[in-house]
Amino acid sequence: MSVLTESERAAALEGLDGWTFDAARNGLARRLTFGDFGEAFAFMTRVALAAEKADHHPDWSNVWNRVDILLTTHDAGGVTARDVALARAIDAIAPSLP
């Protein structure tokens, strides 16, 4: 699994919803805000299942209704197709929440 080139990464970001490239952390970043903690954690639970299925896991944090996600492939040292695929899966989960 190789790190995407800058243009590959830019093309991938075009197709995603609300993600940016975090250069300092070398990953794809998205912040999501929910109505409350319960909604935020319900979302996290669905992402956890998608991550486990993909065998690729987010670096993420949560403060009450806010979830910050960073996707990077530690073994490869940057953003790979696996991160883009997980970002796409997360985008599919996000709007389906109440």
Next chain:
Amino acid sequence: MSVLTESERAAALEGLDGWTFDAARNGLARRLTFGDFGEAFAFMTRVALAAEKADHHPDWSNVWNRVDILLTTHDAGGVTARDVALARAIDAIAPSLP
């Protein structure tokens, strides 16, 4: 809900398992490491339920098998009895995991 004095906080830490005071973030901190992501997220799910029950929520992050928790009472601007109570609840959950 008032912020604990330094000596009250120190006394509370004595009764907790693996927590330290993070002065920079003004909260009680604990890092837990599990066998894999599934175990880490199972733990997080139980903590989420305890937090919701207490109506007091952690600032936390997860990277694969690692969970970093910070407990602080944002409204009070520091560590209060609510943080100590949640830390105790988390300690009760942690060793019960497989």
